[in-house]
Amino acid sequence: MTKNWPALKLELTAPPVTIPETVEHLLLVFSNEDKLAISAMNQEDLYNLHFTLSPAIQNGRLNQVDSQLRAACGTYHPDDVYHVIIGALWRTL
Incomplete structure (x- = not known):
């Protein structure tokens, strides 16, 4: 999901x-595949992204x-x- 972080980090x-x-x-x-996968999730299942997406955010420019x-x-809690x-993000998608 995060293969483009370096490019984004530079931008x-x-x-x-x-x-x-x-x-x-x-x-x-x-x-687009990642966006589709996230948008297809049930709201109750978004917590599953915490362990994959949160570290990606932390390791990217949003760290x-x-x-x-x-x-x-x-x-104020990360x-x-x-x-x-x-x-x-899910609501936007």
């Missing part, structure tokens, strides 16, 4: 600070979840931030 000048910016950046990374993004997500982002 970005600053990490996203809002949920829509974060989703937009993730949409640049994923292939430093700053206070603005945490505030936008309504939480795991909760990633849960909010994954949900927003």
Whole structure:
């Protein structure tokens, strides 16, 4: 799912600070196949992505979840931030 992180990392000048910016950046990374797989998931199953997608986000350009993004997500715990982002990504798809 994350084969394009290096390319994205080079393109970005600053990490996203809002949920829509974060989703937009993730949409640049994923292939159409990945997007289709995520969009086809049931909302209840999104927690399964936490162990695969969250580390990918952490290892990519989004690795430093700053206070603005945490505030936008309504939480300051990184795991909760990633849960909010994954949900927003799924709803967008």
